[in-house]
Amino acid sequence: MKFYDPSEKIKTIRKKLHMNQIELEGKNMTRAFISMMESGKRKVSSNSSMLLAKKFNDKAKQLGVQINLDDEYFSRKPYEDAKIYCESELAKEISHDKYEELLKISFDFKLDIIAMKAYKKDADKYFNEGNYEIAFEKYSNALGKLKELKEIDEQSYVYNQMGISKLNRREYEEAIFYFNQAIFYAHKEMMEKQIIEVAYNLAKAYSNIKLHNESLKIIDKYISDEDGLVNTDFNLGVNIIFLKTRELYYSGKKKEAVIKYLYLIDLIEDRNNLLLIEVFNDLADYYYNIANIQESLKYINLAQRLEIRTDKVLSPKTLCTKAKIFFAQGLVDESIMILELAMNISEQVKNFASLFSTYKELAIVFKSLGDLERLKEASMFFLKVLEKYNKSEGKEFALCNLVEIYISQGNEKESIKLLKELEEIFENQ
Known part of the structure; x- marks a missing residue:
């Protein structure tokens, strides 16, 4: 993409529309003045730009074309046009190649804010596509620009996304570092909702490395009103309660966890079927481990029915638990068949x-x-x-x-x- 100096714009558009300088003359703009602007010897003022834009737009209209030059077009410098173009493109859904083009423009014209936005939006695109490795790299570049610009308010978001990228790549220790940074910057900006969301992610990271007590500490430290959160953000609230329940279970407080699992069933009802399936699976696993096969089978059947009802592919975890139940009941062939299916x-x-x-x-x-x-x-x-x-x-x-x-x-x-x-x-x- 090429961006022109004001003088180049006048010359280029005049030639494209087959106009001579006389046609641009007016009460407040002589031919000599036009010639000096076109040669770059005189600066194009806002008023001159407005007059030129009107002349060119009128001529284009006579020729049956629309060029829609705005009043400031001829007074803008190349870097200003580059900035407007980039901002317009960033507002659209664009490809990775287009983001690379915008980054090149931002480097050529030293548009650091544009570069930061392009890195961040390109990272978001890679993230949503499930390409967490490249997403992390792009977020890292965005973070570098944010630090250069001393912009604090976006840093928590970027650190959090970097942490989730690491979490999804099962790089849990690194994820913990980025989530802690995200919480630090969220605190700086007093972003209460952001603190809760990042704390939830941090607790998940600790859970994945089996530090269940540490996970519980994070939830208790940063999330004081789980039930209140359910009223303002249902899915986030119930997911946090579910994670806390699971951490209680794995840290040895199984009876307390079961009470919370049963509470979750009433709380969720039919508002989050995927989470409800997880609750049923965990309860089935609990009852299987205490040799209450009938109760275990009850919850695994509930999970399976819900999976079928929601058109979800049968969960391997559901099938695995059911296979264990069948094996405990002496149904060996059925158990093997289900495990192989899983x-x-x-x-x-x-x-x-x-x-x-x-x-x-x-x-x-x-x-x-x-x-x-x-x-x-x-x-x-x-x-x-x-x-x-x-x-x-x-x-x-x-x-x-x-x-x-x-x-x-x-x-x-x-x-x-x-x-x-x-x-x-x-x-x-």
């Missing part, structure tokens, strides 16, 4: 954490049955999926299972080969 769905929806947890349950079943061949098949399938998607979580577990199988079968060659592969994995960790 593994296939996990691959389909690319939920690799769920794929691993389901594979572990399947391994427990096959080991308890002494069925090493089927354990071998399941392990090979699991490793094949990991390789296909370039994932590694659970690889050591599957390799250890295969080593045990090959040792029991007297296959020394395969055992040594896999042990070397395991050794390389542990060395690189």
